[in-house]
Amino acid sequence: MVRVRFAPSPTGPLHIGGARTVLFNWLFARNHGGTFILRSEDTDLERSSVRWEKDIADSLRWLGLTWDEGLEVGGPHGPYRQTERLEIYKEYLARLWLGGHVYYCFCTPEELEQDRREAMARGENPVYSGRCRHLTPAQVEEKLQAGLKPAIRFKVPRDTEIVIQDLIRGEVRFQSRDVGDFIIIKSDGIPTYNFAVVVDDITMRITHVIRASEHLINTPRQVMIYQALGEEVPQFGHVSVVLDVSGRKMSKRMGDMSVTAYARRGYLPEAVVNFLALLGWSPPDNKELMSLEQMVKEFSLDRVSKSPGIFDEQKLNWMNNQYIRACDLERLADLALPHLEKAGLEPVSREWLKYVLDVVRDELNCLEELPGHIEEFFPDTVDIEPGALPHLEAETAPAVLTEFLLRLDRLPAAASYGEMQNQVQQLLKELNQDMKRERGVSGRAVFMPIRAALTGRDSGQELYYLVPILGRERVRRRIEASLRQVSRGA
RNA sequence: GGCCCCUUGGAGAAGUGGUUUAACUCACCAGCCUUUCACGCUGGCAUUCAGGGGUUCGAAUCCCCUAGGGGUCACCA
Secondary structure (H helix, E strand, O other): OOEEEEOOOOOOOOEHHHHHHHHHHHHHHHHOOOEEEEOEOOOOOOOOOHHHHHHHHHHHHHHOOOOOEEOOOEOOOOOOEHHHOHHHHHHHHHHHHHOOOEEEEOOOHHHHHHHHHHHHHOOOOOOOOOHHHHOOHHHHHHHHHOOOOOEEEEOOOOOOEEEEEEOOOEEEEEEHHHOOOEEEEOOOOOEOHHHHHHHHHHHOOOOEEEEEHHHHHHHHHHHHHHHHHOOOOOEEEEEOOEEOOOOOEOOHHHOOOEHHHHHHOOOOHHHHHHHHHHOOEOOOOOOOOOOHHHHHHHOOHHHEOOOOEEOOHHHHHHHHHHHHHHOOHHHHHHHHHHHHHHHOOOOOOHHHHHHHHHHHHHHOOOHHHHHHHHHHHOOOOOOOOOOOHHHHHOOOHHHHHHHHHHHHHHOOOOOOHHHHHHHHHHHHHHHHHHHHHHHOOOOHHHHHHHHHHHHOOOOOOOHHHHHHHHHHHHHHHHHHHHHHHHHHHO
C-alpha cells in the first residue's frame, strides 16, 4: 500500500514550486491507488500560522488535489499538526534515550556561533564540536539543577556510510563524519524538523517520501534516526527545484508566485496543474494537453527529470489559453464576472457576456486580461486613431456608412446573438456586392470605413461579431458621430 | 571552504550504445490565408548534446577530469 504525504510548514502561501511537489505526490498516490496525506509542520512557532494552513488547503482544493487523510479531514493516524503531536515525539525520544543515541547539549547560541566562525577560519567544515557529548552524568545533573534548559542532540555514528536509493536521482552516498551531532529537541522542548518528520513518517506509515531536492542533504540525518529507532526506512524521491526566468530560485521579487495569485489572475486550475506536471515530467507518449485523470494513468517517478526547471510563463499562458478556448461557456462566464466587476464593466446580459467571451476567448492568456479586450465595446463614441482616419476620409466612406446604417435598420429583430451575427454577415456580403456594382468600390474600401467608424481603429474583431456585441443603438451612435466628424473636417 | 545534486536549442523536453542527417511543445522569424489585427496553415530555428579526454567498429547515451549552476553545513522547515 502506497502512502505519501505533503508536509508544508504554514509560514506562507503555497507557491507554484510547492504545488508541483504536491502534484507529483498526488499523482504518484493516485497512480498506485494509494493514500495521500496532508499534514502541517508547524514547529516553527514564530512563523507558523493557521491562516497559511487554511490558505494552503484552499490552494490544493482549487487545484483539484484532494487528500485522503490529514488536516481538516482527519484520519486514523492523527493529529496531523506537529504541535499537537508532542506526546508522540516524547515516546520516540524515550526510545532514543534508551538506546543511548542522544544527549543533552547546554551550549549557548553564542558559543555555537563562535565555534562556527573559528572552524570556518581554520578552513574546516563547521560541524558541531561534540563538546557536550561527553559530559558526565554528574556534570549534566549539575547544569540541570542550575536551571539551564538544554537542547537534545543526536549522536551521529562515526564513520559510517549512508546509501540512499533515490527514486529520481539513483544512488546517493553520504559519509556520517561529514555531519555533526544535530539537535532533535530544541531547548523549548519542541522537536526539530529532522526528528519530527521521521516520527511522523513512521507513525503515519509513509512508504514514499517525495519532496524538494533541497531536502536531499537532510536525508542521511533522517536515515540515521530511522536506524537508531530500528524502524524501516521509506523510499525517497527528490524532485528538482523550480527556477524563475532568470535562472534563480523563485523569489518574491519576481512577483507573487503563489497559487492563489494565479487563481486570482484568472488562470484555470486544470491549466496550472497541466503546466506544472510537464515541468519536470513527461508522459511516455509526449502528449502535452492532458487532464488530471490522464496524468494519473500515465504518471511514474522514473520519468521525472533530475535537472531544475525554469518556470516559463509564456508557456503557461499558451496552455491557459488552450483551456480557456475549450472551457464551457457558462463556467467561463462565472469566472469572468469578478474580473469585469473589478474593472467596473457591467455586461449587457448573461447571453451577451457568453457571446462576447466566445468571440474574444482566443485572445486571452488569462481572465485578468478580459477587461482590456472588451472595454472598447462599452462607450457610445470612439476616438479615431491616426491610422484609421484615412479610411473615414475616403470619398466613398459617407455613402458606405449611410447605406450600411440604412440596411442595418431594416434588419428584423434577431432571436439570438448568433442569429444577428448571421444576419450581419449576410448584410455585409450584399452591401459589398452592391457597392461594387453601384459605385465601383469593394473590399477594404467598404469594410474599413465601417470598422474605423465603429472602433476608431484599423484592426480588431470581424465586423459581424462586432455589430451584435455593440448592439444596433451603439452602432448607430458611433457611425453617426463618425459621419459628423468627417463632414466637419471636410 | 567541505559535502551533495544538476548540465540536450531562448524555455519545457524526447532520447538510456547503431535507420538520430537529435522528435515534440512554447517562444521567435518568414511566407500563405484574410476587409484589418489575430486565428489558422506552411516553412525556418542544436552538423550537435557544458568543455576535454578515454572505452568501442560505433556515444547525447558508459568511464574519468575540468568548468558552470544550484542546494546544504541553524535550537528554519
